Amino acid sequence: MKASSSLPDGVQRRQFDNRSRLTTHGTTVYGEPRDTDGWRLWDAGRSKLGAMFKLDIETGLTGGESILYLGAASGTTVSHVADFAGPTYAIEFAPRPVRDLLEVATTRPNLIPLLCDARQPETYAHVVETDIEYLIQDVATRGQATVALRNRQFLAPDGKLILMIKARSEDVLSDPEDVFDTIISTLREGYIIQTRQRLDRFHDDHLAVVATPNM
Amino acid sequence: MSKEQSDNPAWFSDIDPDDIDAAATAITNGAAEDPQNWPTQAVESEIVEDTTTYYQLLHDAAITATQNAVESYEASDDRQLRHCLTAMDDVERTANELTERLTEWGGSRIDDSDTGVDTVRELADITPSTPVETRLTSLATQVLMLYEERDDLRTYIETQAATVAPNLTAMAGPVLATRLIELAGGLKSLARQPAGTIQVLGAEDALFAHLEGRASAPKHGAIFTHEYVRGTHPANRGSAARAFAGKLAIAARIDHYSGTHKQSIHDELTDRIETIRARNKEDTA
Numbered sequence: 037m038k039a040s041s042s043l044p045d046g047v048q049r050r051q052f053d054n055r056s057r058l059t060t061h062g063t064t065v066y067g068e069p070r071d072t073d074g075w076r077l078w079d080a081g082r083s084k085l086g087a088m089f090k091l092d093i094e095t096g097l098t099g100g101e102s103i104l105y106l107g108a109a110s111g112t113t114v115s116h117v118a119d120f121a122g123p124t125y126a127i128e129f130a131p132r133p134v135r136d137l138l139e140v141a142t143t144r145p146n147l148i149p150l151l152c153d154a155r156q157p158e159t160y161a162h163v164v165e166t167d168i169e170y171l172i173q174d175v176a177t178r179g180q181a182t183v184a185l186r187n188r189q190f191l192a193p194d195g196k197l198i199l200m201i202k203a204r205s206e207d208v209l210s211d212p213e214d215v216f217d218t219i220i221s222t223l224r225e226g227y228i229i230q231t232r233q234r235l236d237r238f239h240d241d242h243l244a245v246v247a248t249p250n251m
Numbered sequence: 252m253s254k255e256q257s258d259n260p261a262w263f264s265d266i267d268p269d270d271i272d273a274a275a276t277a278i279t280n281g282a283a284e285d286p287q288n289w290p291t292q293a294v295e296s297e298i299v300e301d302t303t304t305y306y307q308l309l310h311d312a313a314i315t316a317t318q319n320a321v322e323s324y325e326a327s328d329d330r331q332l333r334h335c336l337t338a339m340d341d342v343e344r345t346a347n348e349l350t351e352r353l354t355e356w357g358g359s360r361i362d363d364s365d366t367g368v369d370t371v372r373e374l375a376d377i378t379p380s381t382p383v384e385t386r387l388t389s390l391a392t393q394v395l396m397l398y399e400e401r402d403d404l405r406t407y408i409e410t411q412a413a414t415v416a417p418n419l420t421a422m423a424g425p426v427l428a429t430r431l432i433e434l435a436g437g438l439k440s441l442a443r444q445p446a447g448t449i450q451v452l453g454a455e456d457a458l459f460a461h462l463e464g465r466a467s468a469p470k471h472g473a474i475f476t477h478e479y480v481r482g483t484h485p486a487n488r489g490s491a492a493r494a495f496a497g498k499l500a501i502a503a504r505i506d507h508y509s510g511t512h513k514q515s516i517h518d519e520l521t522d523r524i525e526t527i528r529a530r531n532k533e534d535t536a
Binding site: 123141147148149157159161209 | 260287307310325
């Protein structure tokens with residue numbers, strides 16, 4: 037295991053307004069500040085993966101990996117991922133945010149945007165390759181565990197799942213901890229849970245999970 | 252390649268790698284049972300020289316495919332209609348807000364008017380004698396144009412709604428029909444909603460308050476604006492809303508899956524509403 041605060045190559049802590057902030061190297065996407073060396077700010081309040089790095093949650097990401105990103109939305113987080121990762125497949129179901137995602141993809145040759153439903157992997161299995169090293173999931177639908185299980189087929193045996201669970205998408209009425217427990221017990225059908233940590237400092241009622249496939 | 256290709260084709264199986272549009276179509280329409288190591292297969296079958304070229308080709312084809320998909324979604328009629336409705340709501344809200352401002356600002360310069368629009372009209376007609384009055388009349392003129400724009404948007408919705416959703420429009424009227432489509436997130440989504448959901452679309456706050464045990468169940472959402480609900484005696488509004496929503500759900504499904512006008516469901520609803528209203532003789536509507 038590496039030190040808990042290790043960041044992937046391509047993600048750096050740099051000074052912005054005299055504060056140490058997360059950055060990646062790439063073109064600006066959503067009006068975030070960028071320093072003279074081309075490093076742009078990665079706001080942990082707008083990105084759950086950014087919040088994970090900020091909270092020193094061990095992901096094992098070292099940079100250059102192949103990524104399948106489910107729930108890319110307008111590409112805020114995925115733009116940073118593509119800055120430090122290898123081939124990055126970005127799946128998003130809603131057409132309106134995909135308009136913005138396309139802008140992000142145009143300037144990033146390793147980012148492959150697909151307008152597909154993450155609940156139906158067969159609609160993109162003819163495009164997305166096998167032995168993906170990281171499956172990153174941030175979808176706001178009910179059945180988030182099922183989505184992770186259905187997409188396990190893309191993962192390499194030694195690959196990893198990084199899952200952001202949004203309690204409110206699953207059930208608005210129950211206590212978030214109960215919702216997380218239910219989702220994680222379903223997830224155990226196909227994954228071994230490594231880490232489970234809430235992101236409340238940055239995102240209310242969200243849980244980050246790191247897991248490996250059990251095959 | 253192996254037999255996998257026939258029942259499990261890759262996006263690049265049947266295309267000329269130079270034809271980006273064909274590649275995009277294959278990405279949009281294709282499907283596969285199991286993912287494979289596509290980059291390696293593409294190199295082995297000599298579609299591309301190396302994986303770098305593969306990712307370049309895939310990147311460009313995926314962007315074209317996704318762009319086309321987004322465009323065809325944006326161009327769909329119900330999408331345009333929904334833009335018109337939300338634009339109409341926005342224009343109206345802005346015009347009302349500016350009217351309040353104008354009444355505040357110029358109210359002393361004119362006689363009292365009945366409605367906000369009349370105030371704006373009178374202010375726009377003032378012959379300005381001071382620089383500040385020039386600003387005032389100029390703003391009033393702009394606000395009048397906003398009201399006109401709102402009316403034009405409404406007219407457009409009234410003429411177009413029936414082509415998108417004939418049964419829904421005949422039943423609910425063009426604006427309410429469009430509002431239901433907007434609330435559901437499209438005609439397709441509306442066609443998949445159960446009647447009970449359609450009944451309370453637009454009353455989400457009340458619904459969740461009820462689910463959390465703080466309030467009684469809402470009887471109607473956006474459909475309240477319709478005469479069938481509002482014009483029924485309060486004691487029977489729940490029944491009327493339920494009957495109305497039930498037929499709206501059927502109308503939305505016919506509109507989405509067939510698109511032809513079906514008179515029988517409209518007659519059934521009229522009968523049903525009459526029966527419900529007959530329970531109270533004060534209901535004369």
